[in-house]
Amino acid sequence: xxxxxxxxxxxxxxxxFDALVQKYPVKxxxxxxxxxxxxxxIGYLSDAVIAEVAERIGITTLDVRDVASYYSMLRFKxxxxxxxxxxxxxxxxxxxGYELYERFQEELGIGPKDVTADGVFSLEEVECIGVCxxxxxxQVNYDFHDELKPEHVPGIVAGYxxxxxxxxxxxx
Amino acid sequence: MPRLVSHPDEVKIVTSRFGKGAAKIDRxxxxxxxxxxxxxxxxxxxxxxxxxxxxxxxxxxxxxFPTGLKWSFVPKQNPKPKYVLVNGDESExxxxxxxxxxxxxxxxxIEGTIIAGLAIGAKVGFIYLRGEYRYLLEIVEKAVADAYxxxxxxxxxxxxxxxxQIITQTxxxxxxxxxxxxxxxxxxxxxxxxxxKPPFPAVVGLYGxxxxxxxAETIATVPHVIEMGAAAYAAAGSERNGGTRLFCLSGHVxxxxxxxxxxxxxxxxxxxxxxxxxRGGRTLKAVVPGGSSTPVLLPAEIENLGMDFDQxxxxxxxxxxxxxxxxxxxxxIVEFALRTISFYQHESCGWCIPCREGTDWLKKSxxxxxxxxxxxxxxxxxxxxxxxxxxxxxxxxxxxAAMPTLGFVKKFRKEFEDHLNGKxxxxxxxxxxxxI
Numbered sequence: 001x002x003x004x005x006x007x008x009x010x011x012x013x014x015x016x017f018d019a020l021v022q023k024y025p026v027k028x029x030x031x032x033x034x035x036x037x038x039x040x041x042i043g044y045l046s047d048a049v050i051a052e053v054a055e056r057i058g059i060t061t062l063d064v065r066d067v068a069s070y071y072s073m074l075r076f077k078x079x080x081x082x083x084x085x086x087x088x089x090x091x092x093x094x095x096x097g098y099e100l101y102e103r104f105q106e107e108l109g110i111g112p113k114d115v116t117a118d119g120v121f122s123l124e125e126v127e128c129i130g131v132c133x134x135x136x137x138x139q140v141n142y143d144f145h146d147e148l149k150p151e152h153v154p155g156i157v158a159g160y161x162x163x164x165x166x167x168x169x170x171x172x
Numbered sequence: 173m174p175r176l177v178s179h180p181d182e183v184k185i186v187t188s189r190f191g192k193g194a195a196k197i198d199r200x201x202x203x204x205x206x207x208x209x210x211x212x213x214x215x216x217x218x219x220x221x222x223x224x225x226x227x228x229x230x231x232x233x234x235x236x237f238p239t240g241l242k243w244s245f246v247p248k249q250n251p252k253p254k255y256v257l258v259n260g261d262e263s264e265x266x267x268x269x270x271x272x273x274x275x276x277x278x279x280x281x282i283e284g285t286i287i288a289g290l291a292i293g294a295k296v297g298f299i300y301l302r303g304e305y306r307y308l309l310e311i312v313e314k315a316v317a318d319a320y321x322x323x324x325x326x327x328x329x330x331x332x333x334x335x336x337q338i339i340t341q342t343x344x345x346x347x348x349x350x351x352x353x354x355x356x357x358x359x360x361x362x363x364x365x366x367x368x369k370p371p372f373p374a375v376v377g378l379y380g381x382x383x384x385x386x387x388a389e390t391i392a393t394v395p396h397v398i399e400m401g402a403a404a405y406a407a408a409g410s411e412r413n414g415g416t417r418l419f420c421l422s423g424h425v426x427x428x429x430x431x432x433x434x435x436x437x438x439x440x441x442x443x444x445x446x447x448x449x450x451r452g453g454r455t456l457k458a459v460v461p462g463g464s465s466t467p468v469l470l471p472a473e474i475e476n477l478g479m480d481f482d483q484x485x486x487x488x489x490x491x492x493x494x495x496x497x498x499x500x501x502x503x504x505i506v507e508f509a510l511r512t513i514s515f516y517q518h519e520s521c522g523w524c525i526p527c528r529e530g531t532d533w534l535k536k537s538x539x540x541x542x543x544x545x546x547x548x549x550x551x552x553x554x555x556x557x558x559x560x561x562x563x564x565x566x567x568x569x570x571x572x573a574a575m576p577t578l579g580f581v582k583k584f585r586k587e588f589e590d591h592l593n594g595k596x597x598x599x600x601x602x603x604x605x606x607x608i
Contacts, residue, residue: 023339025253025296025379028361033342036303057361070363070521073303073345089265090464091422091497093511127347127515128265128464129304132422132495133429134174142306146174 008052013041017056027057031067035074044078072127080115080122082160084108085139088125091132096149100136101125103150107157120164121157174272177429179446183408183416185396186389187432190276195311197318200279208398209286210330220291224394226402228414232269233259233350233387234463234492236413236481239394243384245374246292252381256288256297257373259355260388263302263347264463265515266495269418269430270388274301274308277392278315284391286329286336287398292384295335298359299388303344313340347519351567352385354521365523366567389418389494410436413480417494424451424500436478443474443498454500458583462492464512465572467579468499489579504599505587509580510538516573527570530561534577544594551588555581 007014016037020030031053038049045068047061054061068074084104088097105111108121115122131137134146138156145156176191184190193199200206212220224240231237246254258281262270273281285297299316301309316338319325329336341359343349349358353367356378377383393415397405406414413435419442422428426448433442439461443449450456458468461479467489469477477487484491499508517531537554540546558574558581565571581588591597 026360029341029359031361032344032358036342036344067361067363071303071344071346072518088511089515090460090508090511091266091495093508094423094497094499094503127518128263128267130262130268130271130302131174132266132268132497133420134268135422135428139304142304144173144307 008048009038009041013037021056028059031057031059031064032071035064035068035071039074044075078115081120081164082122082140084121084123085126085129086123087127087129087131087135087137087139089128089132091128092136095135097136099150100138100148100153103153104138104157107153120161174268174275175429176272177427177431179431181437181441181446182432183434184432185400185405185408185416186273186280186393186418187276187430188396189280190272192276194277194279195275195315197279197315197322200277204399205279205395206283206324206330208395209283209290209324211398212287212290213330213332213334217291217293220287220398223398223402224291226406227397228406228409228412229390229393229397230413230481231387232389232393232417232494234264234465234490236491239386239390242374242386243288243291245372246382246384247375248293250382252379253296254292254294254381255378255383256285256292256294257352257355257359257378257383257385258285258297258299258388258391259350259352259385260299260301260305261343261346261350261355262305262388262493263350263519264465264493264495265512266420266422266460266463266497267493268420268422269494271305271308272418272430273388273392274305274312278308278312279319280392280395281312281388282315282319282325282338284386284394285338286324287394288384288386288391289336290334292382294384295337297336297338298341298378299338300341300343300355300359302349303342306342309340309342316340346521347515348521348567348569351569354567355385356383363521365521366569368566408434410434410478410480410483412482417479417491419479420493420495421447421498422495423498424454424503425449425498426451433479435480436483439469439474439477439479439496442479442496447498450498450500452500454502456498457501457503458499458505460495460497460499460576462490463495464497464515465568465576466490466492467575468505468583470583490575502599504542504597505580505584506538506542506591506597507599509577510535510542512576512580513538513573516569520569520573524565524567524570526561526564527573530557530570531573533557534573541588541591542597544591544597546588546591548589548592551581551585 086101137146349364354364358364517535522528558577561574
């Protein structure tokens with residue numbers, strides 16, 4: 001936390017939070033978007049993030065944890081810079097979602113919910129992401145990739161690896 | 173980027189602006205946008221509700237409740253502010269139509285929200301998108317900002333004395349939040365746990381005020397109903413089922429995609445003509461007609477089945493959210509049932525015991541069964557469990573898990589029996605480890 005701004009977050013995000021709490025008829029409605037945006041910037045909901053969000057909304061940290069633990073996109077542990085989420089729900093399963101998931105495990109050399117040693121990638125199986133007609137599909141952070149085949153996997157991984165090397169910020 | 177598809181049988185009403193750059197406000201205006209909202213502003217709430225009732229438009233989220241009737245339940249005079257809430261939490265497996273609406277025609281959602289607001293006398297509308305749809309949220313936020321800049325939203329919409337504001341909101345990954353009362357909880361910054369009804373949202377909803385909650389597709393349809401006239405819209409569909417519907421055809425078809433077809437369109441024709449038939453020349457084993465929570469149908473059951481709320485209901489399933497999932501003869505139904513129930517087990521919010529415990533036990537039983545460790549009485553147990561979940565939970569998630577399970581067990585009992593006594597699954601590629 002910088003002493004000048006008294007916030008964990010970048011000035012842009014802090015300004016966004018100031019706007020968010022004004023936006024709704026009731027301040028607490030800002031909680032879920034705030035947690036998501038905070039996570040995008042910090043990587044996960046650390047104790048410090050939870051404390052600051054609680055402070056900004058005027059509720060307890062326990063309240064924040066209670067809500068955050070309900071939503072599957074919110075996490076309390078860091079993930080890779082690029083979090084690969086493979087949908088294996090029915091429409092994707094019928095068109096090879098599991099084969100895709102296995103191919104990602106091979107390519108990245110990690111299992112479910114793991115992070116690569118260099119911290120660049122993490123991998124998880126997710127529920128339906130709303131791309132059923134273009135199955136099988138994945139989301140890397142917020143980017144969709146659809147109509148995939150296992151042979152597309154190395155190219156996708158190489159693309160993100162290149163971005164990581166170039167020092168590009170994750171597009172979270 | 174999701175690919176757009178087309179078929180000559182389509183009747184393009186809601187999709188008429190798809191692929192035409194209508195996310196840009198000037199383009200939307202060129203294509204006749206915001207005229208319906210202006211007309212509604214001039215005509216007033218009673219006229220709007222009469223039109224909506226006459227259109228036979230029914231809720232596209234899954235329940236198929238008549239939209240005009242829903243709007244008419246909101247009390248005219250109320251001490252608390254009223255709200256419109258657009259449900260874009262699209263999460264029912266097999267459903268991806270709202271995805272395309274937000275991508276190609278976000279102003280239709282905004283315009284429909286304004287009209288709903290005018291109809292019930294609300295000054296604020298919320299558009300709630302699921303958290304995974306971040307890029308779509310950005311598109312909608314831009315569209316909302318553009319509508320404010322043009323004076324279509326704000327204190328004096330279209331230069332009138334009427335106020336209407338739109339606030340966008342994002343979820344963070346929860347199927348349950350697609351249920352209307354859980355959606356309101358989530359919007360209030362809480363866990364998405366359903367509320368008991370009554371009181372219904374039309375009386376006590378968001379922040380305790382009367383609230384109309386409509387699916388994003390329903391709302392995007394509203395301006396078209398006003399523009400073409402209720403009678404013309406109703407005539408495009410079947411009896412008591414006005415207009416068209418965005419069907420999300422997925423699974424083992426040659427040409428999956430989102431197709432806009434008239435209500436009552438024949439399901440067999442949808443699979444074989446619109447969708448190009450079963451992939452790789454295989455044969456049809458089953459079809460899930462309206463998203464993963466709707467009971468499976470057999471090939472014999474779809475011969476003369478018109479896809480509207482009433483006909484699919486009569487056939488023992490539901491039109492649901494429009495997600496038509498096609499399953500070929502190489503698929504293991506036990507595995508399919510297991511994957512379906514795994515989803516509901518993951519998404520159960522844990523509030524009601526029959527759902528929390530029921531989905532968990534169903535998943536455990538099906539996992540064991542699929543791994544070849546099932547015993548004959550497990551089949552009856554699965555059915556018994558599912559039957560005892562039905563109608564015993566606050567929200568429909570319990571039913572959503574139980575209904576398809578009952579369908580699979582009743583219609584494919586033989587296939588369940590084939591998995592007995594350690595026999596390996598003839599189809600499966602992914603057998604999860606079972607805890608015995």
